Structure formats: structure tokens, C-alpha cells
Amino acid sequence: MRYVFKKLATTLITLLCISFLVYLAFDIIPGDAALASLGTDATPERIKAVREELGLNRPFMERYVDWLINFVKGDFGISYKYNVPVSEMILSKLPINVVMAVTAFIIMAGVSVPVGIYSAKHKGKGVDRLIIVLNQVMMSVPHFFMGILITYIFGLIFKIFTPGGFVSYETDLGGFILYMIFPCIAIALPKIAMSVKLLRGSCIEEAGKDYVRTAYSKGNNTSKVLYRHVLRNAMLPVITLWGMTLADMIVGSIVIEQVFNIPGIGRILLTSISYRDYPVVEAIIVLIALVVIVTNFCVDIIYQIVDPRISAQKDILSK
């Protein structure tokens, strides 16, 4: 428990630091809301008036705290460019990215565990060799190129989906799912390769340990030893990798969005960057960082549940 609280505290501090740094960074740069909203009719007097109106003259810390409190409440400010609440812009697109990351994650977990176990079980045989080579190549393919290849093969040659023909989940759920499968596979494939490689390696390493021999000598058969003993230990490094992967997938979906022409968070982020629409950029970046850090926190906790040795160790060390 002590470990959990300590982790929670560091997580919160990290979050605070990031929000502060991001807010500070966007505050220092020249050009602010007053300039952006006035555009070409900016005169020194009008800028002053607008700054007064928007409360930009207040001290930095005061504005930061206000912004933070509003952020926690779910009010991310107003977009300079479109003059609508940022939360509205983001929340309508959020499901797309969440669906993408979660589906990709499920595909990755669902495929990599059986393949990894199979590969470790048949170590050195033909199929295992093939898997190793495929893995090595797959890990070197950038996921956006994977997306382009998938578009070419499944979209243009087999014509299973229309490239660029994104359907919103609000209008046609079936079409949405069919379309989203492909970007998810593109995100998942390189990650599958990584986790298969890791799982295979750690299975083989664990299988060489003494407790495995003991388990065998007690009369267990191979599958019992594998699933009850080896796999539990072999999964630990894989879980750590998955934690980092989920964060990668969320960020990766920003790039993949462009490949498959999906109007998600990534598109808003990129257009906001080019229009210098800072409230939107700020909100999205802090939001993604939030998701990433909370994910890491959860992974640490899950890890601790799977392997009680860790919390015991950390408690001793922290005393």
C-alpha cells in the first residue's frame, strides 16, 4: 500500500510539472491570444483592450492556477481560431483515438502471446526461425509505412475498403469498424513483433531456471509447467513493454490518422499547430501526457499485483 501511495504522489507531481512546463512554454513565446484574435486589425490600443478583457495582464502564476483549475474541471479554454470551447472540439473526436488505441492494443495482446509461446515452445524449428526473421523485419517498418502498404494491398488490390473513405461512427457503425480495423492493424504489427520477441526470449530464459526442473520432477507435464509456472514469470517484462506501448499507440495513432485520412485528435493537433492556436495545442498535449502518465501508473500497480516481490522490495528500500 505504501508503495502505491508513493507512486501516486510522484505521478501527481510529474503531472503538475508537465502542465506547468507546457503552460510556461506557451506563455513565453511571442504572440498571444489578443494578437491572434484581432488578426490584421491589431492596433496597440485594441491589443491592450483585448488583453485586459481576456485577463492576460494578470500575473503568470495566477493565470496558471486558474487554467489548471479549469482544466481539471474539463474546461480547456476557447480556441483562438474557431472561437469554440476546446473541450467541445476534442471530446467529439476523442472516441476515434480511444477506439484506435484500445483495438490496436487488444490485437497486439491477442496475437503476440500465442505466437510468442508457440515460438518459444518450438525453439530452433523452422516455424520459429521464420517468426524470428519476420519479427526482425517487422520491427524495422515504421507504422505509417505499414499503413501505406496496408492501404495498397487491402484497399487498392483486394478492394476490401476504400482508402480515404472514412465513415463516422455516428452515421454507420459497421462501416466505421470495418474501416478502423486496418489502421489498428498498422499500429499493432510492429508492436506485435516487439512483444513476440520479448516473450519468446523471456519464456526460454525462465524455462532454464531451477524451479522449472522442480515443477517437472513433481510430475507436471509440459503445458502445466508452461502455463502455471513459466508464463507467469515470463509475462513480467512483457507487461512493462505493453505499458510503454499503449502510450506509443496513442501517439502513433496521430500519425496513422494522416495515413488513413481519419479526422481525429491528431488532425486537430496538426492544424492547430499550423494556425498557432495555442489553447488547443496546450490542451491536447497535456491531455495526452495525462493519459500516458496515468497508463504508466496503472502498469506499475498491475506489475506489483502480478509480482508481489516488487512491493516488498520497494518497501524495504524506502525505509
Next chain:
Amino acid sequence: MQIRKKYSKKKHSANLIIGLVITSIMLFLIILGFFYTPYDPTKMDSSAKLAAPSLSHLMGCDNFGRDIFSRVLKGMGNTFIIAFATVVIGVVSGVIIGAVTGYFGGWLDEVVMRINDVVFAFPSILLALVFISLFGTGKYNVVLALGIAFVPSFARIVRGEFIKYREMDYVKSARLAGVPHMRIIFVHILPNTMTVLLSSIMIGFNNAVLAEAGMSYLGIGVQPPDASLGSMLSEAQGYLFSAPNYAVFTGLMIILLVLGFSLLADGLKN
């Protein structure tokens, strides 16, 4: 399940050799690209628009009739320089931070490592995006942003190694003999961390290549008319149906570049 911890030696040396071959070919092409390209990479030839691969145009031509092979050579050079500079920034600062904090420990270590964790928690492409939105697009900003994003991972590795070495007898006796701290850090301990550092440098290089390609693909990295593998891919995507060779060859080059280094890193580790 066969329980043998015997790793086959053959496979690993094969990794090393294949990695070495691929990397040397790619490096040769990159260096070649700095001095010579079969065509001017920015010269447009309207009669050769989207030409198929042939003897005169090895990889065909793009939508403006520019020779893809020449552009790939230039693009690889750009990608390589950016990745290289990124890794240099990451390694130099990472080594200094990791070495000093790992060697001295104490409150400085605590504070710096907390900051490290904050940066580490931030996905590198996201950090780069913050940079780009603050300072504008362009390759120098990409280098700076990715470089900073890579510092924590190197710092962490080096710090771990230094914690391991600082209690060793040879370090203690050097300290007793009155060797200055800086000399112990850089002359006595640092060379011992090289093996660990080298393979993480190669992995870092690969990550930099992939990140740069991704950012150029999004149009926020290398700006036209400069060629970059990422921006070429985003252009090629529009002609996927009429000229799939454009995308395939460009992507293949990224894959080979990354594959070569990852095989090399794998081979070196064993």
C-alpha cells in the same frame, strides 16, 4: 518444451554479418549521395512524370518527373544527418548527466532524476510537436526536440552503470590516490560503460530515424524542396495506385536503414 539454455552461436554471428552488410551498403549509398546522384534531385522532367523503374531511372520518377533514386539518396542523407545529430545531443548530454548524478549521488541525483522522469514520461514525438509549435517547422528544431527527448534514456543507462562502478575497488583506490573526480568519471569509469552504451546508441539511432521519418511524413520535419524519406512517402501515398514503386522503394530504404542497425545492435549485444 526443450529446456536448453544453449544459444546457438551461429544465429547471432549471422545477425551481425547481415547487419554489417546492410549497414555498410546503406552507409555507402548515403555517402555516395553527398557527392554524386545520377540526376539532379530537384530537376523536374515533365516527360518522365511517374515513369516506371527502368535502366535510366532505377526506381522510376515521381509526380514531377524527378528521379526517385537520386531523391532517395539525398533523403537518406538528410535523415541520417538528423538522426546522427539527435543521437549526438542525446548521448553527450545523457552521458554527462548520467555520469555526474550516478557518480556523486545525493540530492542532485534525486532532483535531476525526477526531471528525467518527467521528460521520459513524455512521448518523444509529442515533445517534438511542442517544439515545432513553439519555434516553427524545420530540421534544426526537429534535431533539438528529438535530441532533448532522447537525453533521459541515455542518462538513465549511464547513471545505472556509474552506480555499479563507483563502489568498485579500482575507483576507490583512484580516489585515494588523489585523482580528480572528473578524471575518474571520464577516464576511469566511462570507457567501461561503452559496451552498454554502444548498443543503446544504435537503438537510439533507429528511433531517431523512425521519429524523423514520421515527422517529415506529417510535414513538420524537413521542408521541401529538400528531400526526406518521410515527406517523399507522404507524397508517394497520393500516387499509390498509378506508381506504387514510388512508395515501396522509399519505404524499403527506411526499413533497410533501421534493420541494418537493429541487427548490428543485436549482434553486438551477444
